[in-house]
Amino acid sequence: MSTKPTPTFHEFLDGSAPPPPAAALLGWTLRALDPEAGTIEVGFSVDTRFTNPAGQIQGGFLAAMLDDTVGPALLATLGPGQWAPTVSLHVQYLSPASPGNFVGRGRIVRKGGTIAFLTGELDDADGITVAVAQATARIRTPRSD
Numbered sequence: 001m002s003t004k005p006t007p008t009f010h011e012f013l014d015g016s017a018p019p020p021p022a023a024a025l026l027g028w029t030l031r032a033l034d035p036e037a038g039t040i041e042v043g044f045s046v047d048t049r050f051t052n053p054a055g056q057i058q059g060g061f062l063a064a065m066l067d068d069t070v071g072p073a074l075l076a077t078l079g080p081g082q083w084a085p086t087v088s089l090h091v092q093y094l095s096p097a098s099p100g101n102f103v104g105r106g107r108i109v110r111k112g113g114t115i116a117f118l119t120g121e122l123d124d125a126d127g128i129t130v131a132v133a134q135a136t137a138r139i140r141t142p143r144s145d
Helices: 009-013 021-025 059-075
Strands: 029-034 039-046 086-093 100-111 115-124 129-138
Touching (some): 039 059, 059 086, 059 100, 059 129
Antiparallel strands (some): 039 100, 086 129, 100 115, 115 129
16 A cells, blocks of 8 residues: 655645645635745635534634644745644634634744744634634654664
8 A cells, every 4th residue: 555645835835736625625825925934824715614503603613724824834934844733722712703704814933943832813804803823833854764
């Protein structure tokens, strides 16, 4: 059985690989990226499939959007073969969120050799911040055996 290597974030950005399934589901689009500054702005487009019984976007999906905001801010700064799984994500929900378009803004607060601290915010189409997050990611580098 052969396994196909997982596409990298850079392959996704340059169009040589499809988006990860979760990003595609959330309607992820890149709006702006500045790896030197450690910042990113992304768009999301979600519909009623993401709502709770009250008709608002379920909080887990807002958390996923924030994770798919702050993670790529860090991924864009990593070298070939490196990746950075989220080890901690703290989300604060500030306002109800209805289906529609959202803008996520993320930035690297501090990046060390193996740990990075990230922050992000998620705004709805009216510019209202619906949730914010602080995250920690572990920078992984493949071992050469």
